[in-house]
Amino acid sequence: MAVYDLEEQEQISELKAWWAQYGNFVVTLAVVAALASVGWQGWNWYQNRNAADAGVLYYAVQQAAEQQDAQKAREAAGRLIGEHGGSVSAQLGALLSAALQFESGDLANARAQLEWAADKGKDAALRDLARLRLAAVLLQQGEHDAALARLEAAPSAAYKTRFDDLRGDVLAAQGKKAEARAAWQAAIDGLAAEGEEAATLREVVRVKLESLGV
Structure with missing residues (x-):
């Protein structure tokens, strides 16, 4: 039992020495961690509040x-x-x-x-x-x-045909028939790949293309 007490006291002494050397550092880390947690929760609250206000x-x-x-x-x-x-x-x-x-x-x-x-x-x-x-x-x-x-800058694929169509409109307004024809044809080609959902717009662009004549 005496041996156990001696070992225990030695461990306590070592712990005290370790704490004397590193205790302030450990406390600082704990405080920083606590502040970081509070800060993160506060940031999340702020973000959620901003999102709610924006939604309103x-x-x-x-x-x-x-x-x-x-x-x-x-x-x-x-x-x-x-x-x-x-x-x-x-x-x-x-x-x-x-x-x-x-x-x-x-x-x-x-x-x-x-x-x-x-x-x-x-x-x-x-x-x-x-x-x-x-x-x-x-x-x-x-x-x-x-x-x-x-x-001018290439859009995402979802908008490419619409960009081509409008580019044709602008070029036609400038009297640039050949360039307008190329833009509208590109739009028609792109719309063909979109299936029946784009049938109406494809027909509109086709009419505009034919309006340029030969």
């Missing part, structure tokens, strides 16, 4: 769009972009509001929101969609070179 504003844009209230949609989308510009909700809100501005004839505000969505939006596919719609607005405004510039 996007819903406001949706409601305004359903009511065909272009001003309310524009204001809600503006707040969404200003307060939650890094969210996909902001990109979607800008696209939805821009569509309403376009329908109401406000090309300037449609263009502004599409430029933001195309240049600063988070999601790459939505940036392509914004570029496509922005090029359509620029075509309406008669800015043909600017429209072509927006269509």
Whole structure:
């Protein structure tokens, strides 16, 4: 029993010596770990709160769009972009509001929101969609070179045929028939691979192609 007590005391002495040397370091690590855990939980709370707030504003844009209230949609989308510009909700809100501005004839505000969505939006596919719609607005405004510039970079495969179609529209507006024909033919070829779902658009592009004549 005495031997056991002696060994135990030696272990306690070693532990005390170890703690005297490394105790502060261990405490510091424990504090840092605790702070990191609290910080992570706080960050998650902040992220969830931001996502919820962005969702509320996007819903406001949706409601305004359903009511065909272009001003309310524009204001809600503006707040969404200003307060939650890094969210996909902001990109979607800008696209939805821009569509309403376009329908109401406000090309300037449609263009502004599409430029933001195309240049600063988070999601790459939505940036392509914004570029496509922005090029359509620029075509309406008669800015043909600017429209072509927006269509220049290759989009994702999902939007390629739509880019070709709109490129043909812009080139035809510029009187460049051969280039327009090539763009529309590329669109028709791409749409053929999409099956019956794209049949209507394929027919529209075919009519535009035939309108160029020989």
